[in-house]
Amino acid sequence: MRPVAITEYQCVSAAGAEISALLSAVVENQTRLAPLQLFNVPFPAIVGEVTGVLPEIRDELKRYDCRNARLALAALEAGHFRSSVEAVIEWYGTDRIGVVIGTSTSGIYNSESAYRFFVEHRKMPDDYRFMHRHFIHATAEFLASELAITGPCYAVSTACSTSAKTLAVAQRLINSGLCDAVLVGGVDTLCRLTLFGFNSLELVADQPCQPMDENRNGINIGEAAGLLLLETPSSDNASAMQLLAVGESCDAHHMSAPHPTGEGAALAMQSALDMAGLTAAQIDYVNLHATASRLNDLSEAQAIDNVFGSEVPCSGMKGLLGHTLGACGAVEVIATLLAMEYDILPGTCGLQTLDPQFHINVLAEPRPGTNIDYAMSNAFGFGGNNASVLLAQSQQHLGS
Template sequence: MNAWLNDLALVSALGADTSAHLDALSGEQRSGLAQVAGLDNEGMTPYLGQVANLPLDSSGRNNAMIDLALAQLTNTLDKLRSRVAAHRIAVIIGTSTADIYDGERARAQQARHGSWPKHYHYHQQSLDAPAQYISNKLALEGPCYSISTACSSSSKALSSAKAMLQAGLADAVICGGADSLCQLTVNGFKALASTSAGICQPFAQQRDGINIGEGVGLFIMTRSADFGSARCALLGCGSSSDAYHMSAPEPQGKGAIAAMHQALAEAALTATDIDYINAHGTATVKNDAMEARAIADVIGAQTPVSSSKHLTGHTLGAAGAIEAGLCWLLIEQQRLGKTLTLPYHSGYALDASLATINLVQQPTRERPKTCMSNSFAFGGNNASIIIGEIA
């Protein structure tokens, strides 16, 4: 069964619609990362991937980002809801923080003034909140839940959506991920000594960690391709749980390798069929070493590989969907006869000790038809998905 990705919405530090993300892939690479005040407990201004359209102090920022995404899908959603019963449309969203920042500010107000904000409710920070918000806003009645496996959350949401369609439990699924900035993640990753002092440098010799980001990536997935003009489908999904360590990846990449092999097998593809790999590429010392080893083992050294986290930041639970979305744009644009520039790594020396893979180091205009996107998370929650054009 094909799981068609009929339409896409993207919101990240690169912009609040797919056009902004196309611009980032259309010419000279630009990062959406900038120094942001107000989240670091020590008063520092780390580089973060903030959605600039929404002030940091605005309430309900996670839902506001979801609204920006849903607005991009209006035409396809209208067509979908006119042809598919509400109880046959599911919602599956990956997240790691939901709207915890509102909870952080609410607790601060309660501590200062002894009262909670008028419009705050604790459910805003529950992990099922993003999925429930979408379902309620669109008056849907189908299965609705969130997946939270840290940085692989929304890749696994896409996999779960495909499985739901295959099982006949729904006829369409609104799926993807949503995560917003908060003090918990900014200071938590800082405490792990995993954050970069500047803009992150995936696979660099001097890499020093990640930049936390936020955003939303949403797809409309169905069994048929007649809800939009796209010809892109989720071809294969792989996942593993190596449980090597709470926060560090298994050094030899065993779990990552298993997930990538599983995705290839489900898609009935071989390594040579993959035109581009969007790497998890966090720019931490251990992740990049593990992932390079895994890609070299499974795919080899010919396929172009790059990370996009120096453009968007690490959007945690939304990362898998956003990065799959960038692959979707690359595939759809080549189908339309346009050529985009792959994310690339320039301006710094790559780590020569890494396993040999074909890292993109300069503006490279490619027309990929099949892409693999990797997401590797705390606790060994690994996911690899393959999307591609179907004629």
């Protein structure tokens, strides 16, 4: 698999409306989790909520209007992201750009209101369009319409590995010659369905989560939009970070519990290394999926031990932002790219005492001043769907 260039990225999360806010959260290693404000639930809920005002959807595209589309638009409008995408569209042409966006719950936050209307009035609100808000593809279609992109446009939805897999899709689309650039990422909002759903699975922590800690007792749900622009490599983008490979696998074990020894996760990580022609010893940092659930962290720690041994520095970011579900793959790839750009090994916010069963090198605190040439970012989802994203510094950096 040939590498592709990552020429721009942006993120809106509980940390704030720009990657600079995400970088600050990583550097400070201070949680952005707080009690849920967006709606009420009858149990304690600490979440990673986006509290700022989200942009309005323009009139021509109102059919897509929902919190997920607004969150996606906020990320598109952040920093220079939109102008970078528009420059690429101008350069390659609208039909040579793809849009592949991952989401788990799409517009369900708004559908929940529509269902309350339905129960009261025995019909859905006249202006509610399931196909443009509720369905999985809606956010990808909205972004393509917003940018007048006419190339391949679709959604990937494999639960919490979703947006990590959009990078794999983009690399294939570019390497097969179907696209010159692809807008990828993940967008998911808080909604009652996921709060009640994870609560029914007894997986929700009533305090800020503690990834990899011996006393970890569950996850905090978050919301975020993470977008990246991937392009075919050229001399023009030789200074851009690179996507080397995405290893993909299945546990083939259970719908909601991970493989007990992390077999599927290890397969995904090893596959990424094999595709890139790298050895485990060459990897400088691993961003863990580390949800802070008892079983997930145990499974991942064993997988890391099996593939990398006990030396490679690892950390998890869900103590900062919560588990942003379908967005977490993209958001944590972006956080990893920031770590590589600013020479910092991120810490694990919430980790106090590493689970003594784990024989891996999990960092509780950030380590600034550390060069990272190669990094991996893990995302594992319901149904045992695994993706490990392998990133590298730019060709220029590695060649210097």
